[in-house]
Amino acid sequence: MENPTFRPAVSIVIPTHSEKRWSMLVRTVASARSQDYPAAEVVVVVDHNPELYRRARRDLPGVTVLENLYAQGVSGNRNTGAFHTNTPLIAFLDDDVVAATDWLRKLVAPFADPAVVGAGGGINPAWETTRPRWMPDEFLWAVGGSYTGMPTATAPIRNVWSASMVVRRETFMAVGGFRTGFGKKGNQARPEDTELCLRMSAHAGGGWMYVPDAVIRHEVPAQASTFSFFLRRCYAEGRGKVQMAGLLDGSESLGAERDYLWSLPKAVVRNLAAASRGRGVAHALRAGSVVAGVAAAGWGGAVETVASRRAARRPAPVAAAEAAQ
Template identity: 70%
Template sequence: MDSTPLDTTIVIPTHTEDRWSSLVRTVACAKSQQAEPAEVVVVTDHNRSLFERIQRELPGVTVLENAYAKGVSGNRNTGAFHAKTALVAFMDDDITAGPEWLGQLVAPFADPRVVGTGGGILPDWEGPAPRWMPDEFLWAVGGSYAGMPTETSPIRNVWSASMIVRRDVFDAVGGFRVGFGKLGDRNRPEDTELCLRMSAHDGGHWMYVPSAMIRHEVPANRSSFPWFVKRCYAEGRGKVQMSALDEGGSHNLGAERSYIWSLPKAALRNLGAGLTGKGADNFLRAGGIVAGVAAAGWGGLVETVAAKRAPKAPKTLETVR
């Protein structure tokens, strides 16, 4: 592995002009890092007008068009495979990061066994945070959740909104699995799936750096209870789909099972807080935990049944270099 990890390219996938102001802000964050990136690459997702606008209005960045099927996995691969640096960092187009973000995530790469890092993610609610939202379910809106490490620690997987990978390992496993990630109403854990394959490649590991905090926008339409239930349902289906890939036995759900077993205690803790006069919102959060678990469990069951009924197909990694 490369021993000079400070050489980093930042890749920012984007797909719609509706998020133009957020994209401009994210690009400004990328370009203002204290650990200056070698290149900032913005990749558009089959949107020619957006591609041309970035060329006109965002100087100092490299602009590429998604070379793969529509979807964020192909977007990220396009930028990462373009990079020539030892490390590739990924930022979503709706986040803000302080100037120390990149340097903090690069630091763990001094250990050659580290294949990737990820930082803490704080939900940036467009409106008030929902009173019923449990801290244990902040992952549903792209945030770090209760129970994650509070200090820099090894971790099974991180999220691509704030992620750095060793390019040689990323390339060796073929990058993100194109066609598996987020597209339309599908919400499958392409970042978790990548983390597992990269760790399995040569026995390396990931590091979580909670101090490398970003703020991730949460639009108002993702603050509703029906959206939350739908998101948990999709996650349940996506995790079963990920497990079914099972290449080399790396796609296990051990972390998910441990997480699920922690949730009854969290629900009881909220109920206890409510019963002892610490606020009625605790009852709502306990209900949110029950609803989230039920929706994810139902999604997992639906996907398991569907998989058993579907004809067997070869397990291929859809990447084209």
Template identity: 65%
Template sequence: MTDSTDVSVVIPTHSEHRWASLCRTVASAQQQRTAPAEIIVVVDHNPELFERVKGEFPGVTALENTSLRGASGNRNTGAFHARTDLIAFLDDDTVAHPTWLGNLARPFTDPSVVGAGGLIVPAWEHARPSWLPDELLWTVGVSYAGMPTSAAEIRNVWSASMMVRREAFCEVGGFRVGFGKLDDRNRPEDTELCLRISAQTGGHWMYVPDSVIEHDVPLDRSTFRFFLRRCYAEGRGKVQMAGLLPREQKLGAEQNYIRRTLPRAVASNLKAATLGRGGFHALRAATVIAAVAAAGFGGGVETISALTESEAATR
């Protein structure tokens, strides 16, 4: 017997190229042991895809993005439509395990919890690159080494597997439209949302690792070139996000990650390589150094760009 809960599941989509994965995502939401009150698929300015979604998913609410093009506006359209106390988000290239929704909803018995996120594991199209260390798995959109291994308070979660109180989400106006993933831009709109909700409400977020989804990692995202571009974009995005935050709200988690987690990753992989546990460990140590360099370069480019724009505006 399936239980139900007062949660709407919002799935944003934008391209026919993801039709097969969208079908898997919707099916996984429908097969939850704790059934959602509503499943909402939001199509991002693609009329043909909208008609297909509307026609081929009976029992699913199909909406067209009423905001600016991009993931942030697309998610907001679905979330503002929902009338449930809780709103959950899934990306259209994910598959939720049957207990995902019920486990993710569990922390909300505590009224101080404003949101939660779950464990994201990779579904590799090809084999995992041997040079990619566990600490940098976030570059392909999945959970990484250093995150909690049991339910714990956390600063932010990812929108690929997120649940939030509707009241808190609406209070801050949802995701920041125009700040997010669009074309070649990769800004951390989910992190920014989490920080803004916590600052506004005084509530906190929870990480729930027994709430599990699988996230597709296509072959073109398993290359070193993509990896460097992703780190570069992250560096730029974090500088952009810092410019939106109050001065007292610093990026402490990022600083701790750079100062502690990544140096430990270099040291442990170099040790493993010298002990003969596999030459790929030396590659992983070098990858960490390359990641820091790419992100630092991206951050520097964005800082200079912001200063240039500021100077131009004052002339």
């Protein structure tokens, strides 16, 4: 329940990188500035794109526009904006989302509990085309959406997504923010947001809250609606989660993933049963997609595990040079 006397100041940080996303960025900024819980500052951070930076400075009045101070990548982009702010809470939105007018107010409410270090909200896919018939509800995360199996009411959760996230500044700063060099860049889909959530929880001994009623709409372009994209995304997720485990406490950090995997056979059975009762071929397609998605993620995890072990056995450059002398 929201506490009307609890009104900490919040800044909103929006990373961006490409002129191709300009129209989406404009919509995101407009939704950030239209919140019924007004942000103290809206900060747009441009990732090493001088032309886009100049355009944003010129055409986004009332918004602070910065350039990424770190190496190219979304983690440094977000950190640039977050470290610029001075409010006790920092919110993050991606540049291809539209937040409901009550989004920020609902995400701030859990912070009345001092044990909460962060919160995230529900993400509804906004398909440029129609949703593919084969797309399982359990795999909507592959297009940046909330998926079946997540809480349906406000509840504790291990991690949320940076497309819709609010963090307690003190804890965020204490852990150094997002891990630069680890995140989404090009075809890489490393889970920098999950990794941040785990470090913040470990540092503060606090937790994260998921608020499904704090809704954003996430744009899903036509190219992200193909089955080949789905398989590539699952493969990349498998690799990224193994990389994350290597940075933290090994497989102990993947408990939520194991629980999720155990839930998927039920999804296959449920869809096959629906198909057998004549409820449409889409259910059979979704059952097959669950199997394919698990296989692609598993293959990605296996590839990354092998690569990591080979890298660990490879001698360091200095040691190799000394051995050659």
